[in-house]
Amino acid sequence: MEIPVLDFSVYELGKTNVSVGNLEKLSAEVRKAFTDVGFVYLKNTGINQDEVDKVMGISKKFFSLPESMKKPFSRGGFSCNENHGWISVETESLNPRRPGDLKEAFNTASLSSDINWPSEGVEDFRDVQVSFFLRCKELSLRVLRLMALGLGLEAEVFLGAHKLIGSDVNGTTLRALYYPPVNSKSVKEKQLRCGEHSDYGSITLVFQSPEGGLQVKNRIGEFISAPSIPGTVLVNIADLMQRWTSDVYVSAVHRVLLPPAGVSSTRQSLAFFVQPDDEAIISCCDGSNKYPPVKSVDYLLSRFKDSYGKK
Numbered sequence: 001m002e003i004p005v006l007d008f009s010v011y012e013l014g015k016t017n018v019s020v021g022n023l024e025k026l027s028a029e030v031r032k033a034f035t036d037v038g039f040v041y042l043k044n045t046g047i048n049q050d051e052v053d054k055v056m057g058i059s060k061k062f063f064s065l066p067e068s069m070k071k072p073f074s075r076g077g078f079s080c081n082e083n084h085g086w087i088s089v090e091t092e093s094l095n096p097r098r099p100g101d102l103k104e105a106f107n108t109a110s111l112s113s114d115i116n117w118p119s120e121g122v123e124d125f126r127d128v129q130v131s132f133f134l135r136c137k138e139l140s141l142r143v144l145r146l147m148a149l150g151l152g153l154e155a156e157v158f159l160g161a162h163k164l165i166g167s168d169v170n171g172t173t174l175r176a177l178y179y180p181p182v183n184s185k186s187v188k189e190k191q192l193r194c195g196e197h198s199d200y201g202s203i204t205l206v207f208q209s210p211e212g213g214l215q216v217k218n219r220i221g222e223f224i225s226a227p228s229i230p231g232t233v234l235v236n237i238a239d240l241m242q243r244w245t246s247d248v249y250v251s252a253v254h255r256v257l258l259p260p261a262g263v264s265s266t267r268q269s270l271a272f273f274v275q276p277d278d279e280a281i282i283s284c285c286d287g288s289n290k291y292p293p294v295k296s297v298d299y300l301l302s303r304f305k306d307s308y309g310k311k
């Protein structure tokens with residue numbers, strides 16, 4: 001089963017007065033994609049390739065700085081938000097049975113004025129990351145509305161638990177990822193750019209540079225590639241959303257492979273991980289008890305423990 005591409009133009013950012021008929025049609029398509037595959041490409045969302053390129057550009061500039069200039073911004077060093085900041089190569093293993101992932105990342109998890117941002121050599125870094133965070137937030141709220149409509153539910157079922165995105169009592173994070181060139185001689189056994197995992201929260205938006213490598217496990221257990229399609233946003237269901245919908249929307253396992261041996265290319269991506277508000281209690285939206293209610297922040301923290309557990 002392939003990952004579908006949907007035209008989002010009737011509901012693109014900035015559009016108001018969307019007809020009920022158009023919303024219903026789009027929500028049915030979204031439902032089908034998230035039920036069959038758990039991943040969908042959206043085109044004509046209003047977020048254009050120039051915006052994405054700008055964020056990738058400033059992010060690459062940051063990753064290219066010497067380590068001594070990135071270290072002061074390390075994840076774990078910000079008292080208002082534990083998830084904010086820079087993560088060095090091999091620090092995370094998204095599949096804990098593999099060696100550390102061959103990737104570097106910067107998490108924009110807090111928009112608080114207390115945050116000290118990288119600026120030397122990357123003057124626009126804060127503004128570019130924060131503006132893109134807010135654009136992704138707007139698109140995510142539109143997708144969450146369609147997801148509720150697709151299930152025949154009130155839009156508020158999901159939106160009401162995503163009121164605080166961008167504050168320190170909501171874990172939503174924009175993550176810029178950089179996959180450095182791979183030296184096949186020093187790669188460890190079973191090491192990947194990003195190990196098999198499913199995401200933790202409600203949904204994730206993904207923007208990729210052209211090099212490829214992202215694969216998604218389909219429902220018959222095969223990995224299929226999820227290439228970069230310029231001008232689109234790849235959106236996927238995460239685990240808390242799967243619980244919330246009693247397994248109607250599926251959170252698919254995915255990974256990022258190493259480049260082919262001898263190819264020394266880098267790769268970049270941007271992932272916007274949408275998380276419900278910390279205090280939101282997530283219980284099955286069909287009224288069943290398939291999963292016990294869980295507090296959003298408790299669930300997120302338990303998942304972080306797994307990916308950083310070895311350190």
Ligand SMILES: O=C(O)CCC(=O)C(=O)O
Nearest residue numbers: 177194208214256269271
């Ligand atoms: O780099 C990518 O394309 C995806 C990364 C990813 O799946 C993640 O960080 O959760």
Ligand SMILES: [Fe+2]
Nearest residue numbers: 197198199254
């Ligand atoms: Fe992921």
